[in-house]
Amino acid sequence: MHEDDERYMEEALRMAAAAAEAGDVPVGALVVLDGEIIGRGGNRREVDADPTGHAEIVALREACRTMGRWRVDGATLYVTLEPCPMCAGTLVNARVARLVYGASDPKAGAVRSLYELCDDPRLNHRMAITTGVLAQRCADQLRSFFRAARAKHKARAIK
């Protein structure tokens, strides 16, 4: 773990909270290069009606617009939840140098849980990986969201 990892993960948690307020599942991400945040995003799948609207991709596309190219060599991506296959594949394609995530995703995680896409020696790029940064808080944020969504659904069913 690097000394700034928790500070950046705090910011990713704030992006996730904003996504939840807009009605999306709370996941947040940042792209950091040379100590500067060059892309940030929360999950926007519902808001944009876009299957690629996960936080990692929103943040990476912003970083690429900032840099004017599709590679983010040297950059670190922070995200509150272990990336799914789509997002893990995007990090490889964008040549992210380092991935830092919070909570594990046993159902769809493609970095350690179901697959190891981000450091597969058969693919044309691999990255350094740090897991479990502020993991409990990242997991709690998701759990609270789904608990509230279930309660709302139940209340609606009773009415």
Add this chain to the structure above:
Amino acid sequence: MHEDDERYMEEALRMAAAAAEAGDVPVGALVVLDGEIIGRGGNRREVDADPTGHAEIVALREACRTMGRWRVDGATLYVTLEPCPMCAGTLVNARVARLVYGASDPKAGAVRSLYELCDDPRLNHRMAITTGVLAQRCADQLRSFFRAARAKHKARAIK
């Protein structure tokens, strides 16, 4: 194979050719629902400086804009090359019902070659898969592109 598969793959080959003319690797894709093309795209990674600008994602995002939602239930996606991990994961996330591709990609293919992401029983969606439609023509188109790119590079090195 369904009776219209080759006809739709011909159209995907045309999208791929247009991508090559714009300077991108020739890959083309279509999204078809109830006999209607609701999204189409060629590879736009270089043109848009976007790591997610693969043909499948360009076509899917157009289909989602057309339908106003992030799911394309019932749709078939045609693509000239076996999807990479990013694209295979996107097809799962978008709930594509059927995937038809042309050439295999032994280096990064995530449907049959390196992974089987599109029908993994552990993920929350699986799709029907047809491989090898107009495979030779899809592969030849890519080979010609890379041969010409190498020749151009060599000519530049000699100058």
